Amino acid sequence: MIVQWNQQLHSKQLKLPRKRNINHGVPMHYGQSNNIMYWNFFFKERTKAMINEETLLILAKIIDDYNALPEPKYRNANLDVLKRDYELLMQMKEFLKGDIQYAHIINALSQTINKMTPRNDNGWRSVTERGINKAIPPVVRKKKQVNQFPFEWIDKKSGETCFINNGYWGARNYMVMDIIGYYLLLKEGKDLLPKEPAPIFSDMNSIAVRESNISGNNITSSNQSSMNDQDIKRVEQTRYWVQFDDREFRKSMSLDMSSNEIRDLLLETSRVEFKLVFPVRMWNGKKAKEQTYNMNLFSRLFEFGYVDRDTRSDGVVQSRQYYISFNTTLGELFAHNLLSKSYDWLDNRFYSLPYNAQVFYRRFLVHNDYMSIPLKVETIIEGLNLQDKNITNLTGTIETNILKPLIEQGLIDSYEKDTEGLYGLKFTIKRSKKENPKENHLAVTGDAGSVKEGCRVCKERMQGL
DNA sequence: ATGGGCTCCACTGTGCTGAT
């Protein structure tokens, strides 16, 4: 039936009857009538009714087929079939406009098709700073359970207690740090990534001194984030700051967020306060070595403000200019690590992965290039701050929502599940060698991606920043 | 015409419960 329908569509005969139907079921005495008007009327009505009937049948079949797919649908559907069905539905539009069922199936199909269609790489590469990925665990909103703030945990190596206060921390917040970190690097490098490391701190002691100094001139950063000229001047006088607008931010993350959503995300990210054991890359003569700094005081990652740029006459803000200053303890450590080349690369498709897949990659994989990585389930639970008490469901979640999407995206090759190990359930992640970064548009060398030279794409991107 | 914001709602990710 569907094939016939298709043929009709392609011959643009949607509004005309199929020939074999013309006389079908027409009583003789009608046929004898010479009343052309009557014939036309009969003809049209009948055609419309029949097409409607057939349309509804096809609609029902598509809906049935779709509902029959096991979940998650995007991993069990055939993309070509979905596309064909979607095409059919689009052609039926004029007959079914306003039909609730029709609207739902269109929405469902288009979402699943979109999810199944591989992201094309728009060429955007972002850096991701190592300290953030290593030191900050995700703290997610839980429904019934009221989160205890500050969230705290013990750092294994140092035995120090770490804290996160005043908000949650998840995949989107890590993403913000990637993007603004990249902006900072490009700004410092005059539209190119800096060629030579330019550390801010020379040793642990200089950090401690700076930390106590910064805490002295705190905290004028009010909750008022909308800025006036004076506020902007104040930001521009700080040592490390960046500015950008919605358009640039959307391009960097390859996600479609409204200006309000972007502002709220930045605002929430800037308000979270940390007291951490933070990895700091120190250049000891010629060699870079990672040490950890035990923070004495709570710090935010950056100070944030914005100016409304384009406001529609009905009050809707369509574009904002954002200002970010890294003039906090953690902000300067972040800037220090970036300028000391303690970062890794991500491409824009990364931010479309399920949240936990993103966080998993950050916590366990991005900062090394081991080809085989054994991880106990307890380690994964701890690293991702997973909540599910039901171990069966939890391991299922790890496989379907984290490891399989990572394989699909090509970030890992495979994994092995070992239930009989000495230490209980264990996953072993398998990777071939890290994708050669020289294939990227940037010429990259070294473990942390020291950039030999910038490129045209980068320059173009940074215009207007 | 264009394009951002808003609403609606399907789908996913996660956690919980109860049966086996």
Place this chain on the structure above:
DNA sequence: ATCAGCACAGTGGAGCCCAT
């Protein structure tokens, strides 16, 4: 322990609205 089923919140596409 394992599994299915349910609940619920977060995410994002379609389509509409509205201003430019």
